[in-house]
Structure formats: C-alpha cells, structure tokens
Amino acid sequence: MGQRISLTQYLVEQQRANNSIPPQLRLLIEVVARACKRIAISVNKGALGDVLGSADSENVQGEVQKKLDIIANEVLIEANEWGGHLAAMASEEMDSIHLVPNRFPQGEYLLLFDPLDGSSNIDVNVSIGTIFSVLRKVNNHRGVSEEDFLQPGKQQAAAGYCIYGPQTTLVLTVGDGVAMFTLDREMGSWVLTEDNVKIPADTKEFAINMSNMRHWDTPVKRYIDECLAGEEGPRGKNFNMRWIASMVADVHRILTRGGIFMYPWDKREPGKAGKLRLMYEANPMAFIVEQAGGAATNARQRILDLTPTKLHERVAVVLGSKNEVERVTAYHLEAPSQNG
Ligand SMILES: O=P(O)(O)OC[C@H]1O[C@](O)(COP(=O)(O)O)[C@@H](O)[C@@H]1O
Ligand SMILES: [Mg+2]
Numbered sequence: 565m566g567q568r569i570s571l572t573q574y575l576v577e578q579q580r581a582n583n584s585i586p587p588q589l590r591l592l593i594e595v596v597a598r599a600c601k602r603i604a605i606s607v608n609k610g611a612l613g614d615v616l617g618s619a620d621s622e623n624v625q626g627e628v629q630k631k632l633d634i635i636a637n638e639v640l641i642e643a644n645e646w647g648g649h650l651a652a653m654a655s656e657e658m659d660s661i662h663l664v665p666n667r668f669p670q671g672e673y674l675l676l677f678d679p680l681d682g683s684s685n686i687d688v689n690v691s692i693g694t695i696f697s698v699l700r701k702v703n704n705h706r707g708v709s710e711e712d713f714l715q716p717g718k719q720q721a722a723a724g725y726c727i728y729g730p731q732t733t734l735v736l737t738v739g740d741g742v743a744m745f746t747l748d749r750e751m752g753s754w755v756l757t758e759d760n761v762k763i764p765a766d767t768k769e770f771a772i773n774m775s776n777m778r779h780w781d782t783p784v785k786r787y788i789d790e791c792l793a794g795e796e797g798p799r800g801k802n803f804n805m806r807w808i809a810s811m812v813a814d815v816h817r818i819l820t821r822g823g824i825f826m827y828p829w830d831k832r833e834p835g836k837a838g839k840l841r842l843m844y845e846a847n848p849m850a851f852i853v854e855q856a857g858g859a860a861t862n863a864r865q866r867i868l869d870l871t872p873t874k875l876h877e878r879v880a881v882v883l884g885s886k887n888e889v890e891r892v893t894a895y896h897l898e899a900p901s902q903n904g
C-alpha cells in the first residue's frame with residue numbers, strides 16, 4: 565500500500581482544497597467515527613461481552629430492542645453530547661429528540677442515526693452497521709424542536725455508515741463524492757481505502773425480500789418477474805439475487821459492485837409507506853448512493869426531495885444502479901397507485 569491517508573487528513577484536505585466542510589462539521593464527523601470504533605469493539609466481543617440477545621424493552625416503533633441496539637445508541641449519545649458541534653440528536657431507538665445540554669454558543673448541527681442497523685443479524689454473526697445523517701440547524705436564534713429535523717434529505721450536510729463485517733469500514737459523503745475508510749485495528753485509525761466511489765449504471769443483481777412477493781404492488785412484481793425470466797425474458801440477461809437483511813450490508817455491496825436494493829410499499833400494512841425509516845436509513849443512504857452516481861427513489865419520487873412530516877416517518881426505498889432504479893420508478897409511474 566502507498567501513502568496512508570487517515571480520516572482526519574482526508575477531512576482536513578476536503579476543508580482546505582474543496583471548502584466542502586467547515587471545521588465544526590469535521591470535528592463532528594470525527595466524533596461519530598470514534599463512537600463507531602467503540603461500537604465495533606462491542607460488536608466484536610459478541611458473547612464474550614454479553615452483548616448478544618434481546619433486552620427487555622421495545623423502541624418507539626414497537627420493535628423488541630436488542631442489547632446492541634441500546635449499547636450503540638448510548639455510545640453515540642455519550643460521544644456526541646461532549647464532543648461534537650451539535651444542538652440535538654434523533655435516533656431510531658428514541659421516542660423524541662435528545663437535546664445537547666449546556667452548550668454556548670448552541671451547536672449548529674443536528675445528528676440523526678440508526679445506531680444498529682440489521683438487528684436481526686446480530687446474534688447470527690452477519691454484518692451489521694451504524695447509519696448517520698447530519699443536518700444544519702437552520703434557525704440559530706432559538707432552542708431546538710423536532711420541527712428543526714424535518715428537512716428534506718437534499719439538505720444533509722453529511723451522511724455515512726459504518727459496517728461491522730469481516731472488515732470494519734466507514735463510508736462517508738460530505739456532498740463531494742463518497743470515500744471509504746477501513747479500520748486498522750492495530751493502529752486504531754481509519755485509513756482511506758477508496759475514494760470517489762462509483763456505482764455502475766447497469767447491473768445484473770437485485771436485492772429484495774422475496775418472501776413478501778405475494779404482497780407486492782404490480783410494478784414491483786413486473787420488474788422482478790422480468791429479472792427472473794433471465795436471458796429468455798424481456799431483459800435478455802440473467803440476474804443474480806442477494807438479500808442480507810442489513811441495509812448497510814446490501815448498500816455496501818451495491819457501492820462495491822453495483823446492484824439494485826428495494827424495500828417497496830406492500831399490501832401487508834397498506835397504510836404504511838414502507839418499512840425503512842426516512843430520516844435514519846433512507847435519507848443518508850440516498851445521499852451516499854447519489855453521490856456515487858446512483859439513484860434513490862420511493863418508487864415514484866426522489867427520496868432526497870421528500871419533506872418529512874414526522875421524525876420516525878417510514879418510506880418505500882428503491883436505490884442503486886441508476887438505470888435499474890429509473891426502470892422500477894418508470895414502471896410505478898405508468899401504473900395506477902395502489903398505496904393511496
Ligand atoms: O427482515 P426484513 O423484513 O427483510 O427487513 C430487513 C430490513 O430491515 C432492517 O433490518 C431495518 O433495520 P433495523 O435493524 O435498524 O431495524 C434493514 O436493515 C433491512 O434492510
Ligand atoms: Mg436499520
């Protein structure tokens with residue numbers, strides 16, 4: 565390997581050369597990255613650290629919390645309460661926003677996170693992750709409320725995720741492309757291992773939970789049927805399928821070799837827009853994917869254009885290789901909407 569560039573060097577360079585990142589944002593990202601290192605240590609301990617299994621609690625969305633959901637949430641809160649330039653935080657695992665106390669002047673950023681993505685994979689030792697999103701606090705003259713968070717994803721100042729897999733990798737965008745950093749455990753540092761990540765526009769690989777097929781909307785069925793028809797079908801090529809059930813891992817594969825990821829609206833709970841969370845999962849991933857040349861929609865509209873109406877809003881997600889996402893979106897726009 566040539567010259568090693570650390571996360572700090574990369575961010576300072578972004579700050580200097582491209583002016584894409586103010587020092588306060590750089591420090592905030594470094595605090596989040598440090599918290600991810602601590603979460604990685606807990607994840608790696610597994611049964612030795614008594615971090616596997618469920619806690620006796622449910623989150624605001626009625627999901628049973630795993631011990632690691634709670635640990636990761638606490639690590640992120642604690643690190644950012646004292647370290648970042650934050651006014652407040654919001655998490656998939658907390659009912660309402662968490663104000664950062666006693667800060668003067670008040671921090672200028674808002675941090676949102678899914679502390680532990682892919683909770684169902686913790687106990688089976690499959691890749692999981694942390695997803696985060698940074699917004700600017702638009703109004704700096706008064707206190708913080710939930711409304712300050714309800715900004716469309718295109719206003720994100722930064723977004724990233726950390727994947728705890730065979731390697732621990734931090735993937736980051738500050739709106740100027742996507743960079744990947746691998747954790748060097750011996751040195752305790754993040755090393756730049758890929759810059760200017762690009763998702764190929766075409767793919768032969770899709771990711772969807774096929775067990776929901778009978779509940780899908782007609783355009784989703786049409787798209788998947790055409791993929792499954794292979795060389796003999798209208799697409800004229802064979803498709804492969806992957807579904808890891810950790811969004812971080814599925815998105816990471818797409819950033820690495822292309823593909824399309826879908827968690828669409830379905831008929832199981834027609835009143836619910838989708839399973840995934842707009843603010844903690846869809847927005848940060850959509851920002852990263854677009855910055856890597858891919859696309860992300862809710863099957864009809866660009867995800868980053870959606871204005872959230874509440875913190876824990878759900879959304880349908882179609883993201884990845886641009887031409888495939890555009891195809892799925894076009895199929896939906898041609899068909900009458902079933903989901904209200
Ligand atoms: O089990 P399903 O329905 O296939 O859902 C899998 C999806 O749910 C999620 O696990 C939701 O994330 P959490 O673990 O943070 O709740 C995504 O990461 C993943 O894409
Ligand atoms: Mg998640």
Ligand SMILES: [Mg+2]
Pocket residue numbers: 633656678679680681682683
């Ligand atoms: Mg989660």
